[in-house]
Amino acid sequence: MATGSLVCLDDFEKYAFGKLDRNALDYYRSGANDEQSLRDNRAAFGRYRFRPRFLQKDVSKRDLSTRIQGQPVDFPVGIAPTALQRMAHPDGEVATGRAAAAMKTCMVLSTMATSSIEEVAQASPEGLRWFQICIYRDREVTKELVRRAERSGYKALVLTVDTPMFGRRLADTRNKFTLPPHLRMANFKQADYKSDGVKGRKGSGQSKFAASLLNPSLKWTDVRWLKQFTKLPIIVKGILTGEDAVEAVRTGVDGIVVSNHGARQLDGVPATIDVLPEVVRAVNGQCEVYLDGGVRTGTDVLKALALGAKAVFIGRPALYGLAYDGEAGVKTILQILRDELSLAMALAGCASLSDINSSLVVHQSYYLH
Ligand code: FNR
Numbered sequence: 001m002a003t004g005s006l007v008c009l010d011d012f013e014k015y016a017f018g019k020l021d022r023n024a025l026d027y028y029r030s031g032a033n034d035e036q037s038l039r040d041n042r043a044a045f046g047r048y049r050f051r052p053r054f055l056q057k058d059v060s061k062r063d064l065s066t067r068i069q070g071q072p073v074d075f076p077v078g079i080a081p082t083a084l085q086r087m088a089h090p091d092g093e094v095a096t097g098r099a100a101a102a103m104k105t106c107m108v109l110s111t112m113a114t115s116s117i118e119e120v121a122q123a124s125p126e127g128l129r130w131f132q133i134c135i136y137r138d139r140e141v142t143k144e145l146v147r148r149a150e151r152s153g154y155k156a157l158v159l160t161v162d163t164p165m166f167g168r169r170l171a172d173t174r175n176k177f178t179l180p181p182h183l184r185m186a187n188f189k190q191a192d193y194k195s196d197g198v199k200g201r202k203g204s205g206q207s208k209f210a211a212s213l214l215n216p217s218l219k220w221t222d223v224r225w226l227k228q229f230t231k232l233p234i235i236v237k238g239i240l241t242g243e244d245a246v247e248a249v250r251t252g253v254d255g256i257v258v259s260n261h262g263a264r265q266l267d268g269v270p271a272t273i274d275v276l277p278e279v280v281r282a283v284n285g286q287c288e289v290y291l292d293g294g295v296r297t298g299t300d301v302l303k304a305l306a307l308g309a310k311a312v313f314i315g316r317p318a319l320y321g322l323a324y325d326g327e328a329g330v331k332t333i334l335q336i337l338r339d340e341l342s343l344a345m346a347l348a349g350c351a352s353l354s355d356i357n358s359s360l361v362v363h364q365s366y367y368l369h
Pocket of ligand 1: 029260
């Protein structure tokens, strides 16, 4: 790890804050409105405490491997879909895909990527890749994206359900956020959308672009529409209540990501780690449950696993790793989380992921009486 003084994910964040230009940094960093949920995603992890057990297991070796949607990964931390990664590094999503493949974990490619479905697949053919979509206004555009993902060997669809409209990110509006002219929305042909690309002459250009694609009239029946024309597993991303988790299971989805979109949609929603137990209870083992939002340390990962997540995903930290050093930077981010999780497991008395359960963690309020 040739990272000098950068030893944890927060160090990479600080580095990226000093390196990225305002247009890109604000786009990556921001949450919606007052950013209450953005702060809470991270703060909430600090409200859980471990109850480590000693001398029960030999922890000299730890096995972090698991399967997600039946596919093996070396450790339970994947990369969440984030748009426009070539603003962070010229290799963008291609570098992220390579880093995830090298670390034998999963990368979720965003539809709003600056590298195409095919480019990323060709650059990391052996990697586990999932593809993130929404059901767009134009069903033919949606179908074609799904077909391209299938042809390119993506192993699941991650259907984002928290974005009927684009959240309000004040910094992007102020900056009149614009995709730099040398970059493109690589998964779309110009004819597929009506706006003139991502140009922010009046407000955020990304927000206008998204508005031309997104369909706020979607219902659960539309998820059934998606299910009937693809054999890929469908994982719904953005669930924040037990009620919606039950609806998702009833619709026959294969997985759920407890997510608040990195706090970029509805400000005021709870931190994802606080919602996780409710969703896990409601799902009752009927599909895999994952979490993203504010995961920055190995102990955050351990807490999420203890509260019932099968795996977690990181969004912004991968962007900051990219900004630092492209593929090598993202690999280092993943390596740090892997090492931190491994150590935290040893210190908590866990030799494998199956040793991690809900008795390992309590909410801080438990100790306040
Ligand atoms: C996102 N996220 C996201 N989600 C999605 O379904 N499709 C997308 O295109 C994007 N794009 C995107 C861009 C940027 C810059 C960010 C920060 C986030 C949300 C993402 O998948 C994930 O839910 C959060 O990023 C997780 O929170 P952390 O790890 O960033 O705190």
